[in-house]
Amino acid sequence: MKRLLPLMAGVVLLLSACGRADLSTLNPQGAVAQEQFNLMKLSFIIMLLVVIVVFAIAIYVLVRFRRRPGDNKIPVQVEGNHKLEIIWTVIPLILLVILGVPTIQSVFALSQDYSKDPKAVVVNVTSHQYWWEFEYPGLGVKTAQELVVPIGTKIAVEAKSADVLHSFWIPALAGKIDTNPGGNVNRMYFETPAKEGIFLGKCAELCGPSHSLMDFKVKVVDQASFDNWVAAMKAPAVLPEDPAIAQKFQSQCLSCHAVGDMGGPAFPNLTGIGDRETVGGILVNTENPKYQNEGSTYDNLYRWIKDPQAVKPGNQMPKIDLTEQELAGISKYLAEYKLNYESETLANNDATDDSQESKE
Numbered sequence: 183m184k185r186l187l188p189l190m191a192g193v194v195l196l197l198s199a200c201g202r203a204d205l206s207t208l209n210p211q212g213a214v215a216q217e218q219f220n221l222m223k224l225s226f227i228i229m230l231l232v233v234i235v236v237f238a239i240a241i242y243v244l245v246r247f248r249r250r251p252g253d254n255k256i257p258v259q260v261e262g263n264h265k266l267e268i269i270w271t272v273i274p275l276i277l278l279v280i281l282g283v284p285t286i287q288s289v290f291a292l293s294q295d296y297s298k299d300p301k302a303v304v305v306n307v308t309s310h311q312y313w314w315e316f317e318y319p320g321l322g323v324k325t326a327q328e329l330v331v332p333i334g335t336k337i338a339v340e341a342k343s344a345d346v347l348h349s350f351w352i353p354a355l356a357g358k359i360d361t362n363p364g365g366n367v368n369r370m371y372f373e374t375p376a377k378e379g380i381f382l383g384k385c386a387e388l389c390g391p392s393h394s395l396m397d398f399k400v401k402v403v404d405q406a407s408f409d410n411w412v413a414a415m416k417a418p419a420v421l422p423e424d425p426a427i428a429q430k431f432q433s434q435c436l437s438c439h440a441v442g443d444m445g446g447p448a449f450p451n452l453t454g455i456g457d458r459e460t461v462g463g464i465l466v467n468t469e470n471p472k473y474q475n476e477g478s479t480y481d482n483l484y485r486w487i488k489d490p491q492a493v494k495p496g497n498q499m500p501k502i503d504l505t506e507q508e509l510a511g512i513s514k515y516l517a518e519y520k521l522n523y524e525s526e527t528l529a530n531n532d533a534t535d536d537s538q539e540s541k542e
């Protein structure tokens with residue numbers, strides 16, 4: 183037994199080094215994710231223990247009690263042996279109690295409702311085919327695709343769906359919770375880590391042809407950046423400088439989308455879209471594109487507006503009839519629509535920079 187301990191410790195260490203900090207449950211960020219990871223470790227250790235002991239006994243018995251040549255005796259029959267039956271009934275019971283007590287404790291602790299806690303940030307999450315809406319009822323702000331939250335804070339999530347079933351999941355921070363249609367609200371909370379970072383969120387419920395493209399980001403920023411962001415979100419809208427482009431943008435885009443205090447609420451809010459890490463949640467904004475789904479913010483916006491269905495099949499955005507000049511003008515305007523609220527570190531984040539993916 184003593185010799186197994188270093189092995190198990192090694193496996194646990196190995197596991198905790200697995201995965202990127204921005205998207206893996208095995209590299210938890212924040213208190214909620216850490217607690218969920220601890221439960222995983224506990225069940226993994228128990229499982230490993232059972233496997234090792236069972237295999238050791240099985241191998242020992244196979245070798246020690248195999249039939250020798252010339253030995254035709256019937257071995258001692260042990261069926262109905264009370265002592266053995268009690269032992270192999272009690273051991274699993276003990277293991278289940280060891281696993282069950284902390285699991286139940288965590289389940290209740292993690293289902294606390296912090297929506298009335300004045301220190302928590304309340305976010306109403308609404309899922310749509312195939313994008314995420316984030317409304318901050320206490321702050322009077324609504325955004326899409328990027329959940330901006332302050333460091334070291336409890337985030338009370340009230341989740342629902344505008345259409346079909348989806349599931350809200352941020353692997354590195356917490357999760358996951360189903361979003362249901364019909365006014366049914368599911369609650370969960372997570373705690374942001376004590377340092378800034380950008381975390382990948384996913385839809386974890388098959389919801390249509392673009393389910394796998396229904397990504398979002400959680401941007402954890404320092405308190406000053408968060409306050410700047412809220413103020414900038416509430417500032418009056420900025421329209422394109424070119425009056426012809428502005429007119430087109432208002433008539434074609436603002437019927438569904440909003441910027442600042444203008445436009446419609448039905449589809450993703452575009453205020454400060456130039457700051458976001460992605461376009462449409464899936465086209466990664468970067469100055470060093472390496473993969474098919476990467477490009478500059480301008481290129482990604484251009485590609486998306488030109489043919490939204492080619493990027494995310496089945497989404498609700500139609501192809502708009504725009505001249506080349508209008509398409510370029512609107513893409514440029516949106517790419518430059520920044521709120522400039524982020525700190526240096528976060529603003530210089532590059533999603534394709536491999537050093538970001540190293541273990542922390």
Ligand code: CUA
Binds near residue numbers: 309312347385389
């Ligand atoms: Cu939404 Cu899968």
